Amino acid sequence: MADQAKRQLLGRERESAELERLLREVRGGRSRVLVVRGEAGVGKSALLDQLAGLAGPLQVVRAAGVEAEAEFAYSALQRLCAPLQDRLERLPEVQRDALRVAFGLSGGAAPEMLLVGMAVLGLFAEAAADAPLVCLVDDAQWLDLMSQRILAFVGRRLDAESVALVFAERAVDGAGDEGFAGLPDLVLRGLGDAEARALLDSVLPGPVDARVRDRIVAETGGNPLALLELPRGLSPAELAFGFGGPGAGPLATRVEDGFRRRVQALPADTRALLLVAAVEPVGDGPLLWDALRFLGVGPEAAAPAGELITVGAAVRFRHPLVRSAVWRGADATALRAAHRALAEATDGGRDPDRRAWHRAHAALGPDEEVAVELERSADRALARGGRAAAASFLERAAALTPDPKGRARRALAAADAYLTAGLTARVPDLLAAAELGALDPLQQAHVHRLRARVAALAGPELGVVRPLLDAADRLGALDPAAARETALMAFGAAIWAGRHDDGALRQVAGAARALPPGDEPAGILLRALAVWTTDGPAAAHAPLARALRAVPDIDDPALLWAAANAAAELGDLGAWLDVTERAVRSARTTGALSILSTALPHRAAALGFAGRLAEARGLLAGATAVENGAGLVMRLAATAGIGAYQGRERSALAAIGAAEREGERCGLGRLTATAAWARAVLHNGLGNYPLALEAALRGAEYQDLAVHQWTCGELVEAAVRAGDPAAAAGARERLAEWGRAGTPWALGARAVAEALAGPPEQAEDRYREAVGHFGAGGLGVFEARARLLFGEWLRRQNRRALARDELRAAYEEFARMGQEAFAERARRELLATGETVRKRAVGGPELTPQEAQIARLAAAGHPNAEIGAQLFLSPRTVEWHLRKVFAKLGVSNRRELSGALTGR
Missing domain, CATH: 1.10.10.10 (Winged helix-like DNA-binding domain superfamily/Winged helix DNA-binding domain)
Structure with missing residues (x-):
C-alpha cells in the first residue's frame, strides 16, 4: 500500500506544494480549509495520506463518509471528533451539552444544527490551542447530512485557530456538490502523459505497442487507479485493443467493473466476507466475524481477498470503489443475508438503530415489528437533532408497515420530518403515499398544509397564498391553532406578493376572520393584520400595538416576520429593535437556523434606521452563512436599503438592481416596492430629485405594509425639490394619517412633511419638532436628515448662522454613520453658507x-x-x-x- 501510494503521487508536485503551503499557514497560526475534488481513483485519498505524513508532530484526526451509513445523523462527525473528546470540558456548558446529545453520549433537548456547529468549531479551536490540528475527511460525498452541514459551517467560520480542515470529495449524482460549495478547492486531474506512461509500464504484463499504450493513457485520462487496475488480468492480445474505446462507459464504472470481475472470481465464502464488510459501515472487525459466524464463514475466507481488503480490529477496503463493486454486484438474496447476519450480530441494547436498519434491509416484505423498531430509531434521532435521519427511518418504517392506516401515518410523519430538515424533494412522494392510506380529516388537512409549506419554504414566491389558505381552511375546525399559524404564513406570502397579486391580501383577511379567534401571539397578530387590510392602517394602530406587546421570545419565522413588520408599520423602532434582538439572541442560544436566517436581515434593517449602518452591514454579511430562501429575499431588501443610505452610487445601484430583478422574477411586489424606496433614498441623498421622485412615485403606487410610509417620506422631499406640489400634497396627507400612530418615527415623518409641503410660516416649528421626535426615538438617520433639511431651509431664508449649526450637526452625524451621499450634500450646503469645511473620512477607520x-x-x-x-x-x-x-x-x-x- 505504501509503494502504491508513492506511485499514485507521481506527478503531483503542484498539489504537494499546495499541501505544504497549507501546513505552513496552519503552523503559523492561521486556519485553512480545502476541498480536494476529483473523479474516483484520481488520487484524492493518497493526497490525504501524504498530508497526514507531512503534518509530523501536529495533531491529525481522520474520518470518511460511508455510503451505507449516510442515514445515521452525526456518524462521520462523531468519528472525526472522537479523539478530541477529552477537550469537551473546555467548551461552554450549552455547547458541551449540545455535542453530547448529538453524539448520543447523554440525554437532553434536541440541539439545533447551529449550536452543534458552534460546539464543533469550539472543540477544534480548543484542541488546536495545544498543537495545530489537521482534520482529514475522505469520501465527503457520502457524509451523512448533519455531518456534512456541520463541517461545511465550521469550514466557513474557521479563521485564526491553527486548524486545517481538508475534504476529499468525488462528484456523485445527487450528493457532494452543494454542502461544500464556495469553499477553497483543489481540483485533482489525471496525470500528465509522461507520468501516466511510467505508471502504466510498471503494471503491464509485457511489452505493448507504443500506440496501444498511448491509447490506454488517453482512455484513462491519466487516472492513476485506472492505470493500475484496468490492465489486471488482460493478456497482451487483449491489451492490444485498449480498454474498450469511448463507448465502454464512465471510467469509474469501468474500474468498478474490473473490481467486480475480480470479486466474482473469488470463492463463495470470500465473496460473502466482502459483502458483509461492504454492508457494515463502521469497519468493526469483531462485529464482522460475529456476523460471518451466522453465515458459517470462517477466518480462512479472508486470505484470497488480501489485495482488496485489510481485516483486523478495523476493516478497510483498498479503495471505496472496491466496496461499491462488492455491494452493487451482489444479488438481492445475498444482500438480505448479509444484513440479516449483521442484525443478529449487532447488540440491540448498545446499538439499536443499526440493528433496526439491518433488520429493515433484511426484510422480505412488510414487517410491523421492524417498522416499530425503526420508528423508535426515528424518535432517538430526533432527540439528537438528526431530523434527516429520523425522516429516513420513518420512510423505511412506512414502507414496511402492513396496515394501510399505519403506513399512511408513518409516511405523513416522514414527510413532516423531511420538511423540518429542509429536504423537500422527498416530501411530495411521501404525501402521495400517505394519501393512499386511510387518512382521517385532520391528517388530510395536514397533508395540504405540508404541501403548501413546501411551496413556501423556498421563499415567499407568488402562488403560495391560495394553497396556504386552503390548508388553513381544512384545519379550521380540526386544529384551530395550526389553522391560524397557517393563515399567518398566508398573510406573509400575500404581503410579499403585494402589487403582483392585488386581491390576495383581502382574500387572506377574509379567511382569517372566518377562523376561530385565538389569544396566542399568532392569533393576535392575525387579527391585527386583518384589520390593517380591511379597515385601513389607521384602524390597525391599536391592534398592532396590542399584538406587539403579546409577542414573547421569537421561535417561529412567521411570528418574527409579522411582529417586526407590525413594529415597522407603527414606526416603533424601539419595539422593532427589541423584537429582533430577542429573536437573534434566542436563535443563537438554541442554534435555530431557520429563525436566524430571518432575524438577521430584520435586525439589520432596524439598525440601519437607527443610524448603526456598520453594525447592520456586519449582520448582513453574517446572514449569508445561515441563509435559506426566505432569508435571501429579506437580505436583498435590507442590503438595498443599507446600500442606499451608505450612498455609494455604484454599489448601491447594484444592490437595488438585484432586489428589483428578484422581485420581478418571483413576483414579489414588496421587494419591488422596497427597491423603489431604496432608489428614492439614494437619489435624494445624491440630490438627483427628479430620479428620486420617479422612483418614489413608482413605489407608492401600492400600499405595502410599512414600506409605504417610508416611500411617502422620500416622495414628499423629492416632489417639493423637483417642483411637483400635487405629489407632495398627496404624500403629506398619507403621512398625516400615519402620525396618528403616535410613535416618534410617525410623528417626526409627519412634521417633516408639514415643514416641506405645509404652510411656510410653520416650517421652522415643524422642523424643530421633527428633530425632537426623531432624536427621542433613536432614529439617527432621520434626525440627521431633518437637520439637513432644516439647515437648507434656513440658508434659503438667509439665516446663515443658524443654518451652519444645523448643517454642521447633520454633516458630522452623516460622516459618523457612514452616509456618504447625504454627508456630501450637507458639506455642499455648508460651503454655500460661507463656512470652510474640512472633508473628513466618512465612517472613520476602515474596519470591515x-x-x-x-x-x-x-x-x-x-x-x-x-x-x-x-x-x-x-x-x-x-x-x-x-x-x-x-x-x-x-x-x-x-x-x-x-x-x-x-x-x-
Missing part, C-alpha cells in the same frame, strides 16, 4: 463589518467567548480580529475602544 461588530461588542465588555458565540467565530479568531482592530484604531486595549469608536 465583522471587525466593527467585534469592536463594538468588546467595547461593551463582552468576553471573547461570548463574542464568538454571537458571531459564529471561535474565541481565538475573535482575539485575532481584535488585534487588527487595535492596530487600525490606534489603541492598545479594550478600555480605549469605546472612545475610539465614538470618535469615528
Whole structure:
C-alpha cells in the first residue's frame, strides 16, 4: 500500500506544494480549509495520506463518509471528533451539552444544527490551542447530512485557530456538490502523459505497442487507479485493443467493473466476507466475524481477498470503489443475508438503530415489528437533532408497515420530518403515499398544509397564498391553532406578493376572520393584520400595538416576520429593535437556523434606521452563512436599503438592481416596492430629485405594509425639490394619517412633511419638532436628515448662522454613520453658507463589518467567548480580529475602544 501510494503521487508536485503551503499557514497560526475534488481513483485519498505524513508532530484526526451509513445523523462527525473528546470540558456548558446529545453520549433537548456547529468549531479551536490540528475527511460525498452541514459551517467560520480542515470529495449524482460549495478547492486531474506512461509500464504484463499504450493513457485520462487496475488480468492480445474505446462507459464504472470481475472470481465464502464488510459501515472487525459466524464463514475466507481488503480490529477496503463493486454486484438474496447476519450480530441494547436498519434491509416484505423498531430509531434521532435521519427511518418504517392506516401515518410523519430538515424533494412522494392510506380529516388537512409549506419554504414566491389558505381552511375546525399559524404564513406570502397579486391580501383577511379567534401571539397578530387590510392602517394602530406587546421570545419565522413588520408599520423602532434582538439572541442560544436566517436581515434593517449602518452591514454579511430562501429575499431588501443610505452610487445601484430583478422574477411586489424606496433614498441623498421622485412615485403606487410610509417620506422631499406640489400634497396627507400612530418615527415623518409641503410660516416649528421626535426615538438617520433639511431651509431664508449649526450637526452625524451621499450634500450646503469645511473620512477607520461588530461588542465588555458565540467565530479568531482592530484604531486595549469608536 505504501509503494502504491508513492506511485499514485507521481506527478503531483503542484498539489504537494499546495499541501505544504497549507501546513505552513496552519503552523503559523492561521486556519485553512480545502476541498480536494476529483473523479474516483484520481488520487484524492493518497493526497490525504501524504498530508497526514507531512503534518509530523501536529495533531491529525481522520474520518470518511460511508455510503451505507449516510442515514445515521452525526456518524462521520462523531468519528472525526472522537479523539478530541477529552477537550469537551473546555467548551461552554450549552455547547458541551449540545455535542453530547448529538453524539448520543447523554440525554437532553434536541440541539439545533447551529449550536452543534458552534460546539464543533469550539472543540477544534480548543484542541488546536495545544498543537495545530489537521482534520482529514475522505469520501465527503457520502457524509451523512448533519455531518456534512456541520463541517461545511465550521469550514466557513474557521479563521485564526491553527486548524486545517481538508475534504476529499468525488462528484456523485445527487450528493457532494452543494454542502461544500464556495469553499477553497483543489481540483485533482489525471496525470500528465509522461507520468501516466511510467505508471502504466510498471503494471503491464509485457511489452505493448507504443500506440496501444498511448491509447490506454488517453482512455484513462491519466487516472492513476485506472492505470493500475484496468490492465489486471488482460493478456497482451487483449491489451492490444485498449480498454474498450469511448463507448465502454464512465471510467469509474469501468474500474468498478474490473473490481467486480475480480470479486466474482473469488470463492463463495470470500465473496460473502466482502459483502458483509461492504454492508457494515463502521469497519468493526469483531462485529464482522460475529456476523460471518451466522453465515458459517470462517477466518480462512479472508486470505484470497488480501489485495482488496485489510481485516483486523478495523476493516478497510483498498479503495471505496472496491466496496461499491462488492455491494452493487451482489444479488438481492445475498444482500438480505448479509444484513440479516449483521442484525443478529449487532447488540440491540448498545446499538439499536443499526440493528433496526439491518433488520429493515433484511426484510422480505412488510414487517410491523421492524417498522416499530425503526420508528423508535426515528424518535432517538430526533432527540439528537438528526431530523434527516429520523425522516429516513420513518420512510423505511412506512414502507414496511402492513396496515394501510399505519403506513399512511408513518409516511405523513416522514414527510413532516423531511420538511423540518429542509429536504423537500422527498416530501411530495411521501404525501402521495400517505394519501393512499386511510387518512382521517385532520391528517388530510395536514397533508395540504405540508404541501403548501413546501411551496413556501423556498421563499415567499407568488402562488403560495391560495394553497396556504386552503390548508388553513381544512384545519379550521380540526386544529384551530395550526389553522391560524397557517393563515399567518398566508398573510406573509400575500404581503410579499403585494402589487403582483392585488386581491390576495383581502382574500387572506377574509379567511382569517372566518377562523376561530385565538389569544396566542399568532392569533393576535392575525387579527391585527386583518384589520390593517380591511379597515385601513389607521384602524390597525391599536391592534398592532396590542399584538406587539403579546409577542414573547421569537421561535417561529412567521411570528418574527409579522411582529417586526407590525413594529415597522407603527414606526416603533424601539419595539422593532427589541423584537429582533430577542429573536437573534434566542436563535443563537438554541442554534435555530431557520429563525436566524430571518432575524438577521430584520435586525439589520432596524439598525440601519437607527443610524448603526456598520453594525447592520456586519449582520448582513453574517446572514449569508445561515441563509435559506426566505432569508435571501429579506437580505436583498435590507442590503438595498443599507446600500442606499451608505450612498455609494455604484454599489448601491447594484444592490437595488438585484432586489428589483428578484422581485420581478418571483413576483414579489414588496421587494419591488422596497427597491423603489431604496432608489428614492439614494437619489435624494445624491440630490438627483427628479430620479428620486420617479422612483418614489413608482413605489407608492401600492400600499405595502410599512414600506409605504417610508416611500411617502422620500416622495414628499423629492416632489417639493423637483417642483411637483400635487405629489407632495398627496404624500403629506398619507403621512398625516400615519402620525396618528403616535410613535416618534410617525410623528417626526409627519412634521417633516408639514415643514416641506405645509404652510411656510410653520416650517421652522415643524422642523424643530421633527428633530425632537426623531432624536427621542433613536432614529439617527432621520434626525440627521431633518437637520439637513432644516439647515437648507434656513440658508434659503438667509439665516446663515443658524443654518451652519444645523448643517454642521447633520454633516458630522452623516460622516459618523457612514452616509456618504447625504454627508456630501450637507458639506455642499455648508460651503454655500460661507463656512470652510474640512472633508473628513466618512465612517472613520476602515474596519470591515465583522471587525466593527467585534469592536463594538468588546467595547461593551463582552468576553471573547461570548463574542464568538454571537458571531459564529471561535474565541481565538475573535482575539485575532481584535488585534487588527487595535492596530487600525490606534489603541492598545479594550478600555480605549469605546472612545475610539465614538470618535469615528
